[in-house]
Amino acid sequence: MRTPLDKFYPLIPAGGVGSRLWPLSRAHAPKFLLDLTGNGSSLLRQTYDRLSGLTQSSVMIVTGESHAQAVREQVRELNDTDFVLEPSPKDSAAAIGLACAILYKRDREAIIGSFAADHVITPVEEFQKVVKEAVETAATGKIVTIGITPTEPSTAFGYIKAKSSLGIDNAPSALAVESFVEKPDAATAADYVNSGEYTWNAGMFVAPAELMLKHLKENEPELYAGINAIAEDWDTPQQHQTLQKLWDTLPKTAIDYAVAEPAAAAGDVAMVPGSFTWDDVGDFDAVTRLNQEKTGEKLTVLGEKSNVLNQDSSGLIVTHAERKIAVIGIENLVVVDTPDALLITTRDKAQAVKNTVADIKELNLNELL
Missing domain, CATH: 3.90.550.10 (Spore Coat Polysaccharide Biosynthesis Protein SpsA; Chain A)
Incomplete structure (x- = not known):
């Protein structure tokens, strides 16, 4: 049975x-x-x-x-x-x-x-x-x-x-x-x-x-x-x-x-x-929160951590490009650095990223989608 x-x-x-x-x-x-x-x-x-x-x-x-x-x-x-x-x-x-x-x-x-x-x-x-x-x-x-x-x-x-x-x-x-x-x-x-x-x-x-x-x-x-x-x-x-x-x-x-x-x-x-x-990890605010709950760190870095120079900042940095990123005294920031696009926003505006994607579509910048 x-x-x-x-x-x-x-x-x-x-x-x-x-x-x-x-x-x-x-x-x-x-x-x-x-x-x-x-x-x-x-x-x-x-x-x-x-x-x-x-x-x-x-x-x-x-x-x-x-x-x-x-x-x-x-x-x-x-x-x-x-x-x-x-x-x-x-x-x-x-x-x-x-x-x-x-x-x-x-x-x-x-x-x-x-x-x-x-x-x-x-x-x-x-x-x-x-x-x-x-x-x-x-x-x-x-x-x-x-x-x-x-x-x-x-x-x-x-x-x-x-x-x-x-x-x-x-x-x-x-x-x-x-x-x-x-x-x-x-x-x-x-x-x-x-x-x-x-x-x-x-x-x-x-x-x-x-x-x-x-x-x-x-x-x-x-x-x-x-x-x-x-x-x-x-x-x-x-x-x-x-x-x-x-x-x-x-x-x-x-x-x-x-x-x-x-x-x-x-x-x-x-x-x-x-x-x-x-x-459901719906935006970068959620990504930040999930990682901070796990690590307790004020600034979460996903990617090559040596690329980030931080002074008294909190939030999220995703580094998928070669350049160095320096942040100074910014609370709840979101930086996502990729080889062909850079996003800078704050955690409380994370939902609005979808509006940027809509703008990219309207401009026919399909290579960025």
């Missing part, structure tokens, strides 16, 4: 550039391939290591064809059958939906778990404990989200409302989800946090592949038909040809809209609280 964990297949969607981390994160070197915590491992590699210890199955990675070589170099344990390579960028429903369809074709009892490639989570043991509860809950016929206790009334995340215990053996923390809420305004976010009834939606979920595909078929029939046709030819000589033929015809939509929200309305969604520290 197979246990729920025996049927568990983790998958890692590895996409997106992370425009708030420009000029460090680029199209050719996206956020998930970078070491932003100073421990010698990329965010992708850290994600893989957290998941590989949970299951006897291989981890599946969904990423763009242009990143295939770099991803393979970072996760050498995986085989070609463990990759889904997107011919072009699509939203999360196509990427995760196709992975679900492939895994369902290989194993009709598959329970999939989707975990973004670019998050920082500690401690690993607590994360794995939560995922095991989520797998047990998914085995009862639920799509299970992992909710993160808010540390502030953030407007950058969606929220999950869940209160009632499901009373599931081996998953005592599992709650029934009442609703998903998209990114709120500041006042609404404050109300959510003060109520104590909401958690952040961190985009992590565990579910039977069959149930995911059922909701996808009901809510996005065109997308379902396309990924199902691709999956039918997966692991055959026609795999690449069918993927190239059909991929660009797939509608673009997020997995929350396509599956999670309608599934919650149908009573098919549960939530397990994430009793671990989580950060």
Whole structure:
């Protein structure tokens, strides 16, 4: 008899550039391939290591064809059958939906778990404990989200409302989800946090592949038909040809809209609280905070530390160029020095880096993206 964990297949969607981390994160070197915590491992590699210890199955990675070589170099344990390579960028429903369809074709009892490639989570043991509860809950016929206790009334995340215990053996923390809420305004976010009834939606979920595909078929029939046709030819000589033929015809939509929200309305969604520290490393302020919490240093230097001359300054310097950088008496600075671009800002303006990226696009300076 197979246990729920025996049927568990983790998958890692590895996409997106992370425009708030420009000029460090680029199209050719996206956020998930970078070491932003100073421990010698990329965010992708850290994600893989957290998941590989949970299951006897291989981890599946969904990423763009242009990143295939770099991803393979970072996760050498995986085989070609463990990759889904997107011919072009699509939203999360196509990427995760196709992975679900492939895994369902290989194993009709598959329970999939989707975990973004670019998050920082500690401690690993607590994360794995939560995922095991989520797998047990998914085995009862639920799509299970992992909710993160808010540390502030953030407007950058969606929220999950869940209160009632499901009373599931081996998953005592599992709650029934009442609703998903998209990114709120500041006042609404404050109300959510003060109520104590909401958690952040961190985009992590565990579910039977069959149930995911059922909701996808009901809510996005065109997308379902396309990924199902691709999956039918997966692991055959026609795999690449069918993927190239059909991929660009797939509608673009997020997995929350396509599956999670309608599934919650149908009573098919549960939530397990994430009793671990989580950060989506969304900007350079987050990079600074994560490193300072670890080292206690006022000024974090990522890269060649001998390139930085510091007098009474605090914040973050990323040095990926040859020149020396001298900083004197500046609090909460952010300097990112690369061979072809230099960013200078402050921690409290870190979110505005995305506006610079928008300006670069408008000026058609595509070599800098």
